[in-house]
Amino acid sequence: MGCATSSKQQDFHIRYDTGAQIGEGKFGQVHLARRIKDKEICAVKVITIDSKAQSTMASVKMEQAAWEAVGKHEHCVALYEVVYMAKPTLCFMVMEKCQSSIKDHLKILINTPESDLAGIFYQMLSAVSHCHEVHVVHRDVKPHNFLLAGENGKTIKLCDFGVAAIQHKTTKLNGTFGTPAYMSPEMVRGIEHDEKTDVWSCGATAYVVLFADYPYMPRTMSAENVKRAIRKDVPAISFQRPDPYAYQPSDQAIAFVKSLLDRSAKTRCSAKDAMRHSFLEHGYRKHSGLERKQEFDLLDELIDNNVPFEDGGSTATSSPSYIDFKATDSILKVSCLNNSFESNSLSRTVSTASGGSETAESASTPV
Numbered sequence: 001m002g003c004a005t006s007s008k009q010q011d012f013h014i015r016y017d018t019g020a021q022i023g024e025g026k027f028g029q030v031h032l033a034r035r036i037k038d039k040e041i042c043a044v045k046v047i048t049i050d051s052k053a054q055s056t057m058a059s060v061k062m063e064q065a066a067w068e069a070v071g072k073h074e075h076c077v078a079l080y081e082v083v084y085m086a087k088p089t090l091c092f093m094v095m096e097k098c099q100s101s102i103k104d105h106l107k108i109l110i111n112t113p114e115s116d117l118a119g120i121f122y123q124m125l126s127a128v129s130h131c132h133e134v135h136v137v138h139r140d141v142k143p144h145n146f147l148l149a150g151e152n153g154k155t156i157k158l159c160d161f162g163v164a165a166i167q168h169k170t171t172k173l174n175g176t177f178g179t180p181a182y183m184s185p186e187m188v189r190g191i192e193h194d195e196k197t198d199v200w201s202c203g204a205t206a207y208v209v210l211f212a213d214y215p216y217m218p219r220t221m222s223a224e225n226v227k228r229a230i231r232k233d234v235p236a237i238s239f240q241r242p243d244p245y246a247y248q249p250s251d252q253a254i255a256f257v258k259s260l261l262d263r264s265a266k267t268r269c270s271a272k273d274a275m276r277h278s279f280l281e282h283g284y285r286k287h288s289g290l291e292r293k294q295e296f297d298l299l300d301e302l303i304d305n306n307v308p309f310e311d312g313g314s315t316a317t318s319s320p321s322y323i324d325f326k327a328t329d330s331i332l333k334v335s336c337l338n339n340s341f342e343s344n345s346l347s348r349t350v351s352t353a354s355g356g357s358e359t360a361e362s363a364s365t366p367v
Contacts, residue, residue, distance in 0.1 A: 008329060011085065012083045012090075012092045014036075015035060015036055016033045016034065016035055016036060016044065016092075016094070017033065017034045017036060017072075017171065018031045018032070018033050018044065018046075019031060019032030019033065019034065020032050020081050022043065025160075025162060026162075026305065027047050027056065027059065027060075027162065028045055028046050028047035028048060028091075029045070029046050030043055030044070030045050030046075031044050031046060031249060032044075032097070033094060033363050035094075038229070040165045041097050041297045042080060042094055042095060042096065042097050043094075043095050043096070043097050043098070044092050044093065044094050044095070045092070045093040045095065045303055046090060046091075046092055047060055047088040047089065047091040047092075048089070048090060048092065049090065049091055049242075050089075051175050051293075053095050055137050057134050057164075058261075060091050061128070061318070062133055062164070062165060062166075063093075063161050063162050063163075063164065064079075064082050064093070066080045066136045066161045066164035066165060066166055066256070067093075067161045067164070069134050069135065069136050069166055070130070070131055070134060070136055070161065071134070073127065073130045074126070074150075074155065074157075075123050075124075075126045075127035075130065075155065075156060075158060076127050076130060076131070076157055076158050076159075077095055077096050077097050077098060077149065077158065077159040078095060078096040079093060079094070079096075080094040080095060080096070081094045082094070085216060087112050095159075096146065096157075097149075098147035098149035098150065098153075098157060098159065098278065099147060099148040099149060099153045100147070100148055101143060101144050101145070101147050101148075102120075102143040102144075102146040102147075102148075102156070102205075102209075103142070103143035103144040104105070106143065106208070106209065106212075109147065109209050110209060110210075110212040112120060114210075114249065114250060114252075114253050114279075116159075117210070118279060118280050118281075120156055120209075120274060121202075121206055121209075121256075123155065123156035124141075124146055124156055124158070124202060124205065124206075125202060125271050125274050125275045126275065127146075127156070127157065127158035127269035127278075128141060128158065128198050128199070128202055128271040129270070129272045129275060131158070131164075132195040132196070132198070132270070132271055132272070133272075135167050135168070135169070135194050136161075136164055136165070136166055136167070136171060137162075137165050137166075137167050137193075137198060138158065138161065138164050138201075139163045139164055139165065139173075139177040139187075139193065139197065139198065140160060140162070140163050140164075140177065140178045140179060140182075141158070141178075141182060141202055141204055141205060142179050142181075142182045142201060142204070143177075143208060143209070144179075144204055145158060145160045146158060146159070146205075147159050158272060163177040163178065167194060167195065172192035172193060173192065173193050173194065174192060174193075175190075176188070176190050178197075178201065180223045180226040180227050180230075181200070181214045181215075182201040182204040182205065183200075183227065183230060184196070184197040184198075184200035184201065184230075184265070185200070185230055185231060185233075185263050185265075186265050187200075188227040188230045188231050189231055193265070194265065195270070195271070196265040196268045196270070197265070198271065199260055199266075199268055199269065199270065199274065199319075200260065200262075200268065201263060202260055202271065202274070203215075203257055203260025203261040204261070205259050206256070206260065207237075207257050207261065209236075209329065210230035210249045210253055210257060211239070211240065212246075213242055213248065214240075215230075215237045215261060216228070216229040216230050216237065217229070218235070233263065234245075239257070239260065241256070252278060253279055254278045255277075255279065256277050256278075256279035256280065259274060259277060259300055260274060265307060271317050289366050355364065
């Protein structure tokens with residue numbers, strides 16, 4: 001199934017069955033879907049478009065344009081087609097079916113050897129680098145938006161281009177987008193930004209995995225406090241796990257993360273340059289097929305165990321899972337997909353596609 005979009009208003013439901021809801025965001029829901037013609041299983045993002053709000057349609061068109069520009073890439077979730085319906089005004093974005101997200105498996109990842117993590121970070125940066133090569137800035141890079149996908153779920157793929165934008169060569173982008181804990185300094189300041197904002201977010205994602213903590217942790221966790229801490233660099237990033245008795249990342253791993261979390265966008269490395277960092281050399285060897293067995297063993301463990309990260313924080317006696325994700329988690333929660341299709345799921349989609357609530361702390365849309 002290739003990437004083929006449609007601008008004609010068609011009856012989506014003649015060609016697809018819809019199944020269980022597997023995710024939700026500010027503008028719509030993600031459901032399982034099955035193409036009737038060949039029974040192929042996929043996922044579909046259903047967006048209710050307010051005919052009175054031109055901004056909603058503009059956002060949908062921007063997402064479609066950015067996703068189509070990304071096209072086919074090993075580490076980006078594939079967009080198969082886009083279908084619009086007039087009554088009710090709905091947009092269906094049919095995409096590749098994936099499995100659970102990196103966020104769902106942080107409990108395993110934060111206790112994983114660095115040599116295995118290097119291969120995963122390499123795949124993440126490969127996706128982001130490709131986006132930048134085709135002039136797409138994702139603007140919401142975070143663990144939630146990297147999914148296990150591909151054959152046997154052993155490939156990391158970047159998803160959710162809902163706030164992505166196409167950057168023209170001679171201009172920069174404006175506005176404030178993303179999830180607070182992963183925003184770059186230039187993003188939280190509301191100044192012009194470019195593709196380097198995604199590099200910072202990759203750094204924040206790697207930091208969460210390596211250090212079991214957010215880069216910036218104000219005493220009271222809230223969206224505004226996190227953004228203030230990033231803006232002022234107070235308290236500064238510690239580059240240490242909160243538990244002094246826990247395993248601490250290596251100097252090489254710290255140097256890698258620091259190269260991504262350079263507070264100056266001008267001197268911050270590109271995603272392509274980050275892929276060449278010495279810390280990822282092992283990851284590159286795995287990705288190139290020279291020694292991928294250990295990485296596949298890790299991904300097998302993630303798939304087989306499917307252990308979600310507990311959002312409630314941890315106690316002093318628990319394993320080193322220090323982050324309280326409640327303050328900044330996205331409302332989109334992608335779980336492992338199954339192939340069961342529920343009756344009447346379509347009516348739920350139409351009636352509730354725009355009814356989800358989202359707190360400022362979890363915003364992954366314009367804030």
